Amino acid sequence: MLEYSSIEELVKAAEDRKLKISEVVLEDEALQMDEPAEAVYKRMADSFKVMREAVVKGTDKDLRSTSGLTGGDAYRMKTYRERTGGGLMGDFMTGAVSRAIAVSEYNAAMGRIVATPTAGSCGIMPGCLVTMYEERGFEERDVVMSMFTAAAFGMVIAQKACIAGAQGGCQAECGSASGMSAAALTELMGGSPRQCGDACAIAIQNQMGLVCDPVAGLVEIPCIKRNASGCMIAFSAADMCLAGMVSEIPPDEVIIAMKNVGDALPQSLRETALGGLAATPTAIKLKEKVFGKEK
Amino acid sequence: MNVFDIIGPIMIGPSSSHTAGAVRLGTVARKVLNREPVEAYIELSGSFAKTYRGHGTDKALLAGIMGYESSDEEIRYSPEIAEKRGLKYTFVPTDIPGAHPNTARIRLKAEDGSSCEVEGASIGGGNIYVDMVNGMKVGFTGQMNTILVLHYDKPGLIAAVTNYMYEHYSEVNIGNFRLARPKKGGEAVMTIEIDGRPPEGMIESLSKIPDVINVILIKAV
Numbered sequence: 001m002l003e004y005s006s007i008e009e010l011v012k013a014a015e016d017r018k019l020k021i022s023e024v025v026l027e028d029e030a031l032q033m034d035e036p037a038e039a040v041y042k043r044m045a046d047s048f049k050v051m052r053e054a055v056v057k058g059t060d061k062d063l064r065s066t067s068g069l070t071g072g073d074a075y076r077m078k079t080y081r082e083r084t085g086g087g088l089m090g091d092f093m094t095g096a097v098s099r100a101i102a103v104s105e106y107n108a109a110m111g112r113i114v115a116t117p118t119a120g121s122c123g124i125m126p127g128c129l130v131t132m133y134e135e136r137g138f139e140e141r142d143v144v145m146s147m148f149t150a151a152a153f154g155m156v157i158a159q160k161a162c163i164a165g166a167q168g169g170c171q172a173e174c175g176s177a178s179g180m181s182a183a184a185l186t187e188l189m190g191g192s193p194r195q196c197g198d199a200c201a202i203a204i205q206n207q208m209g210l211v212c213d214p215v216a217g218l219v220e221i222p223c224i225k226r227n228a229s230g231c232m233i234a235f236s237a238a239d240m241c242l243a244g245m246v247s248e249i250p251p252d253e254v255i256i257a258m259k260n261v262g263d264a265l266p267q268s269l270r271e272t273a274l275g276g277l278a279a280t281p282t283a284i285k286l287k288e289k290v291f292g293k294e295k
Numbered sequence: 296m297n298v299f300d301i302i303g304p305i306m307i308g309p310s311s312s313h314t315a316g317a318v319r320l321g322t323v324a325r326k327v328l329n330r331e332p333v334e335a336y337i338e339l340s341g342s343f344a345k346t347y348r349g350h351g352t353d354k355a356l357l358a359g360i361m362g363y364e365s366s367d368e369e370i371r372y373s374p375e376i377a378e379k380r381g382l383k384y385t386f387v388p389t390d391i392p393g394a395h396p397n398t399a400r401i402r403l404k405a406e407d408g409s410s411c412e413v414e415g416a417s418i419g420g421g422n423i424y425v426d427m428v429n430g431m432k433v434g435f436t437g438q439m440n441t442i443l444v445l446h447y448d449k450p451g452l453i454a455a456v457t458n459y460m461y462e463h464y465s466e467v468n469i470g471n472f473r474l475a476r477p478k479k480g481g482e483a484v485m486t487i488e489i490d491g492r493p494p495e496g497m498i499e500s501l502s503k504i505p506d507v508i509n510v511i512l513i514k515a516v
Binding site for chain 2: 004025029032033040043044046047050065066067069106107108109110111112113114115116117119120122125147148150151152154155158159163180216217218219220290291
């Protein structure tokens with residue numbers, strides 16, 4: 001049985017048996033949960049379905065968050081993409097980003113989402129994987145399987161470091177989501193288990209130090225846009241590894257480094273809404289707009 | 296931990312402590328009332344009092360009171376649904392001294408005049424801590440499957456309940472047991488936390504024991 005104590009453990013387990021990481025993980029989890037593999041797969045497929053629905057509903061033109069601060073940006077991004085034939089980033093990437101925004105905005109509007117690994121970072125994986133499914137013609141089975149690789153990497157991160165903004169800052173939420181997604185994308189594209197590990201490492205490196213500073217304490221500003229960039233970082237990390245680049249620092253060491261950076265972050269930058277963007281004059285005005293003046 | 300702790304849960308946004316936890320608190324109150332509520336008076340304390348509107352905590356509490364689950368998409372329309380159902384509701388920001396920052400005190404009334412009061416907090420990750428039920432200290436977290444036995448304070452009743460469980464459902468192991476009785480001979484409550492899931496039919500059979508008023512199950516997350 002797997003312990004999910006290191007990325008190296010997952011990579012080795014897959015290499016030894018000449019399997020994909022996702023195959024090893026599904027088999028192991030079915031055993032650990034004492035359920036048939038197909039039932040475990042089915043549950044993951046249900047999550048993928050919820051992600052696809054959230055993309056559609058989150059792209060609604062009239063969507064507004066409960067606070068009224070956000071909504072409608074996924075629709076803006078989608079129509080911009082169509083109007084300009086892909087803006088600056090190109091058709092594929094603008095599509096991915098608009099999906100990441102859609103799911104994240106839908107979360108802020110009390111819509112149904114899958115926490116991946118948290119609600120605050122729920123847009124990144126759908127931005128990556130729903131896009132691969134809808135625009136690159138990947139089979140649902142392969143996409144859902146890649147989520148097992150993502151989940152296994154998330155389990156390692158949760159055990160070695162953490163996945164909560166209140167504990168490790170945004171790097172722990174969006175950074176983890178991006179690292180997990182990068183690994184899934186790499187596997188989907190036929191990358192080796194080691195390349196999956198490196199893609200995860202690179203994605204986390206590129207968000208290291210990112211603080212959690214939600215305006216008015218709401219999962220909206222800047223969280224929604226950080227889901228968009230987390231999605232792009234996952235794609236670029238996967239592409240770098242598929243091109244043959246490697247992470248000089250091994251993934252397990254990167255995860256520990258992220259933990260140490262998280263521990264060093266002051267309380268004000270860990271979801272308390274006391275520092276960073278949350279402490280700006282405009283953020284304070286927005287907070288008063290939503291909750292009224294502090295008495 | 297398994298893969299679905301990382302890819303999951305499937306939930307209603309924006310955050311598990313404001314949505315899932317609040318729905319569960321509402322659910323506990325609904326179960327204690329054990330009837331369709333027609334009136335809800337909800338006091339919010341601490342951070343809940345200051346931020347409930349922006350986070351949708353009010354909608355989530357109301358949804359739980361009406362019997363919705365924490366992954367139901369109806370949650371965000373719960374005020375409209377309450378209006379259609381004829382459920383009158385009031386939210387009152389207040390200060391409950393010493394309470395957890397995310398605390399709600401829910402009072403429900405049914406058509407027949409019966410009522411209940413539940414006080415509890417959403418403590419993060421969809422978990423809750425229920426402090427009081429009908430003025431009685433219960434103090435459970437809902438992390439284990441929890442059975443509340445509301446009953447009249449009569450000699451031998453604790454034995455009647457636990458013996459019944461032992462005789463008919465010997466596989467059930469009690470992890471925690473607590474009794475609260477504000478007044479001799481009045482209403483009392485047993486809080487029983489069990490390992491694993493309660494067997495089919497156990498809750499119904501326990502509620503048929505004489506002098507037991509109502510037995511409810513609060514399922515673990």
